[in-house]
Amino acid sequence: MKVLVPVKRVVDHNVKIRVKADGSGVELANVKMSMNPFDEIAVEEAIRLREAGKALEVIAVSVGPAQAQETLRTALAMGADRAILITAEDAVEPLSVAKLLKGVVEAEEPGLVILGKQAIDDDCNQTGQMLSALLGWSQGTFASALELGEGKARVTREVDGGLQAIEIALPAIVTADLRLNEPRYASLPNIMKAKKKPLETRSPEDYGVTVARRLTILRVEEPAARAAGVKVASVAELLDKLKSEAGVL
């Protein structure tokens, strides 16, 4: 069975982004970019399945600009076997990403697609569910454990009240939550090896998909800032302030 892992190139999670003064978006020039952290977890899970003999090949795919090749090389260095870049200059919305991924699924016929639960730039949390719907497949979202069986998989999901275990028919879509695993770091020899692994480049037209936006971004605003607070010296002073000044106790 092949496992497909979609990986997105995003602003690194340690970067504190800035809103452009003219409200047209977020400043992305000279900002450190990395693989979406949830996608690292997804890649790790796929590689572990191959190492356990449950998957034959791990294919990483990214929709993005030419620089998303670096993200794919990271996936290859972690252990993915080959990669596909679908080039798109501007940010592509989850619905269009899902349509492109559907095209890749139809061409590659994987038994499982593992995505991140959420991209930390758009915070949409949609793409996996959309891909699942477009394919008419089952979905196990926000997974903190995944066990593959014959023709089905058991997924433990992180839900609002705790955990939920479900069984889903294969082929399936799984989206990775934080506790699914701890992704490995790529070793230097593996980074070197990754440079020679196959990486093919496609365009949205190859899949007959147009990536025109559906949501118009009217503007991007700075969030409301909090007024600076004070330090208090003692518990007694804190309680006094909470009661008399803040009125919350």
Place this chain on the structure above:
Amino acid sequence: MAILLFADHDNASLSEQTAKALTAAAQIGAEVDILIAGKDAAAAASQAAALAGVRNVLLAEADALEHRLAEPAAALILSLAPGYDTIIAPATTTGKNVLPRVAALLDVMQVSEVTEIVSADTFKRPIYAGNAIEVVQSTDATRVVTVRTAGFAAAGAGSAAAPVVAVETTDAGAALSSFVENILSANDRPDLTSAKIIVSGGRALGSDEQFRAVLNPVADKLGAAVGASRAAVDSGYAPNDLQVGQTGKVVAPDLYIACGISGAIQHLAGMKDSKIIVAINTDEEAPIFQVADYGIVGDLFQILPELESSL
């Protein structure tokens, strides 16, 4: 301008998040129907019918809908979609699981985790862990929206109960997945997303025993919910459903007490809209102090017991 609100509930009772999402729905338009998909869910339906501003409650009952798994729930919503121009749900784990499926099948882009309704087709939503706010306009024929409920007050009781209408269900989608079990955290505290006060602990708590021993007594005295940082959850000090942050729960209580939490942007994303923030941290440079109304530099293992005995 009819709106379908996909309710969050557990068959026996309606979640408060549904009442909050109703407030958001009412800002879009006046004709709001609430969909209760479930099994033996008449109790949840009658609670929904009692809320103010509800046109109809649609009650869809089937074995496959008992746990609102994504595939059958989305198929049900899709069958009702032609009657509505907006489909909305609270951004709970159920709403987030189901609605994007509906959006894709309708060929529309979902607007996720909306914090403000600007107009019927224009919404504000946080991106980059809340470090920027996007104002987006949907050009799709049907709007599919999830609501981040922290910023919306719960709708109150109406003067007369709305009619509860049974809707036909099919077994579409039911074969794809099945429920095995819920491993829910036992919790007799207020729910994190509706609590007025939250006492939250981070990596500094050191172990699950200490997490409970130090935070619970304070939370008990305050009638507060307990929250946690990702580091505390990853380390096994607290269950996953207590995680507050960009990828956990988003909360806005009257009072949030952050204990031994450094204040990473991913954590702040989940709590910085709290009315009053208190931070307790040994490191006076910790970023949490930049958002705290009141900060105490010191050891939480001394300060929290002292706080508990002074309450």
